[in-house]
Amino acid sequence: MSFSTQVVFAKMSLQLCISNIQHIFATVLAWIGVRGPQVRLTSTGKVNPVKALKKNISKPATTPSSVNYHFTRQCNYKCGFCFHTAKTSFVLPIEEAKKGLQLLKQSGLEKINFSGGEPFLQDRGDFLGKLVQYCKQDLHLPSVSIVSNGSLIREKWFQKYGQYLDILAISCDSFDEDTNQTIGRAQGRKSHLDNLFKVREWCRDYKVAFKINSVINTFNVNEDMRENISELNPVRWKVFQCLLIDGENAGENSLREAERFVISDQQFQDFLDRHSTISCLVPESNQKMRDSYLILDEYMRFLDCREGRKDPSKSILDVGVEEAIQFSGFDEKMFLKRGGKYVWSKADMRLEW
Ligand code: SF4
Numbered sequence: 001m002s003f004s005t006q007v008v009f010a011k012m013s014l015q016l017c018i019s020n021i022q023h024i025f026a027t028v029l030a031w032i033g034v035r036g037p038q039v040r041l042t043s044t045g046k047v048n049p050v051k052a053l054k055k056n057i058s059k060p061a062t063t064p065s066s067v068n069y070h071f072t073r074q075c076n077y078k079c080g081f082c083f084h085t086a087k088t089s090f091v092l093p094i095e096e097a098k099k100g101l102q103l104l105k106q107s108g109l110e111k112i113n114f115s116g117g118e119p120f121l122q123d124r125g126d127f128l129g130k131l132v133q134y135c136k137q138d139l140h141l142p143s144v145s146i147v148s149n150g151s152l153i154r155e156k157w158f159q160k161y162g163q164y165l166d167i168l169a170i171s172c173d174s175f176d177e178d179t180n181q182t183i184g185r186a187q188g189r190k191s192h193l194d195n196l197f198k199v200r201e202w203c204r205d206y207k208v209a210f211k212i213n214s215v216i217n218t219f220n221v222n223e224d225m226r227e228n229i230s231e232l233n234p235v236r237w238k239v240f241q242c243l244l245i246d247g248e249n250a251g252e253n254s255l256r257e258a259e260r261f262v263i264s265d266q267q268f269q270d271f272l273d274r275h276s277t278i279s280c281l282v283p284e285s286n287q288k289m290r291d292s293y294l295i296l297d298e299y300m301r302f303l304d305c306r307e308g309r310k311d312p313s314k315s316i317l318d319v320g321v322e323e324a325i326q327f328s329g330f331d332e333k334m335f336l337k338r339g340g341k342y343v344w345s346k347a348d349m350r351l352e353w
Helices: 003-031 049-058 094-106 122-138 155-164 177-183 192-205 226-232 265-274 286-291 321-325 332-337
Strands: 066-070 111-115 143-148 167-171 209-216 236-241 281-284 301-304 311-315
Touching: 066 094, 094 122, 094 321, 111 122, 122 143, 122 155, 155 192, 167 192, 177 192, 192 209, 192 226, 209 226, 209 265, 236 265, 265 281, 301 321, 311 321
Parallel strands: 066 111, 111 143, 143 167, 167 209, 209 236, 236 281
Antiparallel strands: 301 311
16 A cells, blocks of 8 residues: 555544544433534534533523422312322421422522422421421522412411411312312311311411412302402412313323313303403413423422323432423423412512401
8 A cells, every 4th residue: 555545544534533523422412411403513514512512501491480399299188170189198308308498499499389289287287387487587588388278277377387478379169168069179078168268367367468279160160259259358369270180180090080170261261251350360271380380299309291291300309400300391481471470479569468
């Protein structure tokens, strides 16, 4: 082989080698998550891995500014459409839960909502109270709220923890006790409404903003709630359209069969029209609801509801917030569109308690 042939051969080998390295680099980047438009091509059509990596690092991650932490799935009610059912009895030790909340705060958490199951069930409300106190006193979160069915709350709880709580939302779907019984929104024959009105008074006495959540379904869709809602005078009345979630209240392995509760979009709209004079009403259709919440389950895993079921990420306690949140299915635009960011600290509210 002549000398010039040897040079040409060596050059070709070198080029082949470089292109292989570039290919391997691009594959690795794609594998670790630098995909699609983030993999930048040079003018020669080759991947510029340094730029690609820089771009990915500088891309702002989703901020968990508002998170719903369903720390328990246990509940004393049996609502037929429940979409967070008692599939496990697991509850994290409180120190682990606090650690997770601290991680969220470091990632930009401003509003935490504790939900369930029934959050007042664990340790007679003490587990919840301690978390509420920790979030306000230690983490200084602007907003700490709870969603509860209201049946297990005692005045003592308000005396101890009320000062740390911004908002308490009580679920109420009907002002007719028989309808509540039919829905399953009750424990035995106990009155759901008596509790609702009692808790409303305590919120006034202990200066906690009071909210109502209602799920509109086959059994309450024709009800007129204007008078009762006006009397209770909540800061917000959230009105949800009954939603099917595979594995929770629909499909195989679910603990509920909510199909008979489902209403059409038109029925939901008719309900909203009937209550259009209520200024604090905030409607949430199925579409708005599905992707616009950051939901953490009892293991502190984000739940992705985009496929109509709840697909869990890894726990933020194992992989950190930034990695777990990528699997949350959270639609930040929809969150803002549905008015997810509102005046959520009681310090900023002008309330006539
Ligand atoms: S109150 Fe009803 S909807 Fe809420 S967790 Fe209990 S059973 Fe489910």
